[in-house]
Amino acid sequence: MSTTVRLSSLLFVLVFAWAGSANEGTLAFVGATIIDGTAAAPLSDGVLVISDGRVRSVGPRSAVTLPDDVEIISVEGKTIMPGLINAHGHVGATVGLDANADSSTENLLRQLRLYARYGITTVNSLGGDEAAGFTLRDEQYRADLDRARLFVAGSVIAGNDAQSVRDQVNRNADRGANFIKTRIDDNLGATPKMPRAVFDALVDQAHSRRLPVAVHLFYLDDAKYMLKADADLIAHSIRDLPVDDEFIDAVSAKRVCYIPTLTREISTFVYGSVPEFFSDPYFLKEADPAVLEALQTPERMSRMAASRSAQAYKAGLEVAMGNVGALHAAAVPIAMGTDTGPPARFQGYFEHLELQLMVDAGMSPLDAIRSATGIAADCIGMSDLGTLEPGRWADFSVLSADPTENIANTKTIESVYIAGNRVAD
């Protein structure tokens, strides 16, 4: 081996090591109230120590020994909570109000950075994922990450033929999808439902590839069926009827998680008039004025106000809110998810709106935060995310006000860290 070759390999190793060492120092965040994302009560005057992108220790000030080489960051009077996990989002080709504008890596990174600035540090993209999404998913197991993490489902499985559905599942599995996503409802009667025998084949094929099945649904009856068929994740609220004991017993017995996506419903009717959040500075700081203008053109607003499906989904939201309250009271695991990503479902901001709606539906602020952190991580099967426990990735936000007192305080994020790296404002 020539000296030149050896030198260049050495250089490569040095450059590679440098690129992966953005946060090699050990940081201690001292004095905050710490919400750790588990069932534990918030810890006052806490210390969070991170190194190499992960949580090293966490506890009350008196119980945590600081390492010698530590850099101390005083966060007294502030609150630390884990990065929020959106258990049902989409990171795809949307730009502005165009759903099919740009499926490039750059456009996906733009969205993942937007989520990150809002403190959403993981997005479980349930469908529509193309090559760039799979690549970004593969690249994120690194200590210099500074954008939201992404998990992918690939194409949404559809059709009325069992073999075709099995083939589609296999294609997504071969590409390395994290979930299999399908739709069991009928678009409010606009499209035929997937035949149940075909749905059974889909679940069978996904499970033979060791992949969980996330289900888009609307009707209580379909929700009961997907549980019978052993599907794994309810990706939207039940919106036709209040949940009953039969459903609550089945969903509890199967330990299936429920993702309300209440803001998805909001997005179907709210632009019939000017939404309240159009005057929220926390929304406006990231909103594209051209998009806001387009959403407020009189033709578009009156079209939405007169839309039959908008009215149906608006009524569905009322049912959905009641069901979130009932399922939470029955201790069914609820994972925060929004279905953001398609046009006018604003990534980053809608997750905060979703937390507010979950509280309006009857959850305590702390329970809503758990739904968006530790419980969401469990529901998407990611055991190294979601809580601030030793060994987990150091994904968290520092807030100036306590969100357990008022859920709107999740919007007081001062800084966001992903794998211990501060996300650029």
Ligand SMILES: [Zn+2]
């Ligand atoms: Zn979706």
